[in-house]
Amino acid sequence: MNRIDQLFAKKQHNILNIYCTAGYPQLDDTLTVLETLQASGVDMIELGMPFSDPLADGPVIQDSSTQAIKNGMKLSVLFQQLAHFRNHISVPVILMGYLNPVLQYGIENFVKKCAEVGIDGLIIPDLPMAEYEAEYKSLFEQHNLHNIFLVTPETSEARIRKIDSISKGFIYAVSSSSTTGNNKSVDLQQAYFQKLEGMQLSNPVLVGFGIRDKATFTSACEHTNGAIIGTAFVQAIAQPGELSEKITSFVQNVRPIPQQA
Amino acid sequence: MNIAINTSGSAYHVDSKGYFGKFGGAYIPEMLYPNVEELQENYLRIMSEPSFQQEFEALLKDYVGRPSPLYYAKRLSGKYNTNIYLKREDLNHTGAHKVNNTIGQILLAKRLGKKRIIAETGAGQHGVATATVCALMGLECVVYMGKIDIQRQAPNVARMKMLGATVVPATSGSQTLKDATNEAIRDWINNPVDTHYIIGSVVGPHPYPDMVARFQSVISEEIRLQLQEKTGNPLPDYAIACVGGGSNAAGTFFHFMDEPSVKLVAVEAAGKGVDSGFSAATTVLGSLGVIHGSKTLLMQTDDGQIVEPHSISAGLDYPGVGPVHAHLFDSKRGIVMSATDDEALAAAYELTRLEGIIPALESSHALAKLKDINFKPSDVVVVCLSGRGDKDLETYIQHLK
Numbered sequence: 279m280n281r282i283d284q285l286f287a288k289k290q291h292n293i294l295n296i297y298c299t300a301g302y303p304q305l306d307d308t309l310t311v312l313e314t315l316q317a318s319g320v321d322m323i324e325l326g327m328p329f330s331d332p333l334a335d336g337p338v339i340q341d342s343s344t345q346a347i348k349n350g351m352k353l354s355v356l357f358q359q360l361a362h363f364r365n366h367i368s369v370p371v372i373l374m375g376y377l378n379p380v381l382q383y384g385i386e387n388f389v390k391k392c393a394e395v396g397i398d399g400l401i402i403p404d405l406p407m408a409e410y411e412a413e414y415k416s417l418f419e420q421h422n423l424h425n426i427f428l429v430t431p432e433t434s435e436a437r438i439r440k441i442d443s444i445s446k447g448f449i450y451a452v453s454s455s456s457t458t459g460n461n462k463s464v465d466l467q468q469a470y471f472q473k474l475e476g477m478q479l480s481n482p483v484l485v486g487f488g489i490r491d492k493a494t495f496t497s498a499c500e501h502t503n504g505a506i507i508g509t510a511f512v513q514a515i516a517q518p519g520e521l522s523e524k525i526t527s528f529v530q531n532v533r534p535i536p537q538q539a
Numbered sequence: 540m541n542i543a544i545n546t547s548g549s550a551y552h553v554d555s556k557g558y559f560g561k562f563g564g565a566y567i568p569e570m571l572y573p574n575v576e577e578l579q580e581n582y583l584r585i586m587s588e589p590s591f592q593q594e595f596e597a598l599l600k601d602y603v604g605r606p607s608p609l610y611y612a613k614r615l616s617g618k619y620n621t622n623i624y625l626k627r628e629d630l631n632h633t634g635a636h637k638v639n640n641t642i643g644q645i646l647l648a649k650r651l652g653k654k655r656i657i658a659e660t661g662a663g664q665h666g667v668a669t670a671t672v673c674a675l676m677g678l679e680c681v682v683y684m685g686k687i688d689i690q691r692q693a694p695n696v697a698r699m700k701m702l703g704a705t706v707v708p709a710t711s712g713s714q715t716l717k718d719a720t721n722e723a724i725r726d727w728i729n730n731p732v733d734t735h736y737i738i739g740s741v742v743g744p745h746p747y748p749d750m751v752a753r754f755q756s757v758i759s760e761e762i763r764l765q766l767q768e769k770t771g772n773p774l775p776d777y778a779i780a781c782v783g784g785g786s787n788a789a790g791t792f793f794h795f796m797d798e799p800s801v802k803l804v805a806v807e808a809a810g811k812g813v814d815s816g817f818s819a820a821t822t823v824l825g826s827l828g829v830i831h832g833s834k835t836l837l838m839q840t841d842d843g844q845i846v847e848p849h850s851i852s853a854g855l856d857y858p859g860v861g862p863v864h865a866h867l868f869d870s871k872r873g874i875v876m877s878a879t880d881d882e883a884l885a886a887a888y889e890l891t892r893l894e895g896i897i898p899a900l901e902s903s904h905a906l907a908k909l910k911d912i913n914f915k916p917s918d919v920v921v922v923c924l925s926g927r928g929d930k931d932l933e934t935y936i937q938h939l940k
Contacts, residue, residue, distance in 0.1 A: 344711075378829045382842060
């Protein structure tokens with residue numbers, strides 16, 4: 279069973295997914311970030327594959343990508359870093375990135391490598407749904423990789439239903455029509471989250487874009503299964519200080535680890 | 540007016556799924572989907588409406604000054620022992636072919652009920668052409684321009700501001716055209732309802748490459764009529780144009796693509812030399828990939844990061860090429876050549892001294908290849924003179940010293 283499905287089978291609320299850019303702040307920080315996030319109690323991790331021209335991202339994530347590329351991060355290096363990560367990391371890990379670097383790596387090779395190291399899902403925002411369905415869906419499924427699709431407040435109900443029908447894992451609900459790192463109010467989007475809730479989709483829904491702290495996380499979780507924090511986390515680990523401490527304290531501020539009974 | 544002509548059945552025009560051969564498509568994040576779908580579903584319908592065509596035609600005639608002349612360049616023809624005609628897009632209002640597209644797209648945006656216009660620009664020609672039509676129509680205009688290009692192209696920045704546009708510096712990445720395009724796309728993501736994005740070239744997600752080519756197709760529509768009148772034959776032997784993204788070339792080739800006797804010559808910017816590491820010769824140096832929503836040839840590293848190109852001409856300084864040109868190259872229907880910075884400068888001086896016309900640096904790349912093609916004395920050669928050289932005077936004067 280895919281780790282994303284395992285997670286949702288045992289937990290349906292307040293799922294916390296944290297985004298970080300691979301190879302950032304330093305090239306070899308990738309595993310430290312993953313380990314510390316897991317130890318801090320996050321439910322899922324979205325690992326960014328840096329790209330020179332990330333169209334859906336705001337300046338913070340673009341700058342972290344530029345830095346990661348300068349650090350020497352590329353897909354071949356990332357897969358080396360991830361070669362044995364499943365020995366000590368059990369939370370679901372999703373790779374997020376743009377189509378072009380994946381195309382150059384070769385989609386088949388990429389998918390095989392993801393399965394080999396233990397990746398659970400992919401978010402490739404500029405891979406068109408029709409092309410995925412026609413050319414890659416069976417390949418992804420064969421390797422037990424969930425392709426995660428985005429929906430926005432402008433996405434029609436018919437298209438949401440279509441996306442739901444070919445999705446596995448969860449649906450990524452973009453909180454407002456925006457790039458990442460904007461500060462449009464999450465509260466104003468409650469009607470949109472309620473609409474998604476009312477549609478009774480077959481997949482869980484996680485909210486992303488604009489989630490940055492405890493208040494926005496709690497608000498986003500009200501009508502959905504959880505939320506994804508990216509920009510605020512990238513900003514937090516860019517501050518001076520010891521990396522693991524910054525990560526632990528960021529996650530604690532958003533969602534303290536519940537006291538064990 | 541043939542902007543809405545049916546091109547189905549052509550091997551070189553866009554197909555029903557938005558591809559030119561294996562190039563094109565719409566590789567966009569979900570946030571852009573409603574806007575792009577709205578355009579895909581409506582552009583041909585709107586462009587074929589008689590009222591749209593009348594308004595477009597009237598503005599091209601009385602505002603832009605079309606048809607632009609097809610000028611027989613006698614002394615240039617003498618030098619190369621053939622018959623060279625210059626399509627004088629440099630005489631258009633705002634000084635280049637770019638305005639054909641911005642007029643078309645703003646009329647389209649109005650019919651779609653949009654209130655706000657955004658655009659990217661490199662050298663500033665498309666930014667000026669967009670700011671111009673926004674002033675004409677009374678619409679808000681925001682132009683994204685690389686921070687480095689803003690410093691390099693001060694006169695065009697001043698023109699845009701005088702026209703009432705807001706010029707926003709793109710400070711991400713390499714701070715040039717590629718990044719200005721990223722920023723414009725991000726603006727569109729953040730303003731999904733009231734905003735239309737006027738892309739300046741035959742790039743971007745479907746339908747932009749076809750839509751922009753159609754608005755620019757007035758160039759070859761006029762060439763056919765003008766050649767018929769001047770030579771008794773609507774077809775030239777050669778149609779030559781420079782290619783960055785490739786909008787003037789797409790317009791120059793549009794009505795000749797399915798005429799196999801017409802050789803289509805696209806001239807890319809070789810910069811300091813194709814193998815110098817400072818070049819924008821995309822078809823030679825590029826490989827298949829996705830840039831700005833389109834699958835095409837682009838300059839990239841082995842691991843798929845997009846590479847910053849170089850050309851003396853800011854208008855050709857783009858790491859990709861329109862999918863129509865990638866397909867013309869790939870299918871061998873088109874001939875792709877490249878001209879270095881130095882060749883372009885020499886060609887600009889040659890045209891200026893032989894014909895009294897100062898061309899834009901972009902257009903000079905097309906002119907630079909006249910010396911490298913073995914024309915017959917009877918050949919009819921059309922070169923698209925896509926813009927005038929006023930904006931490049933500083934570069935030209937430095938070269939003179």
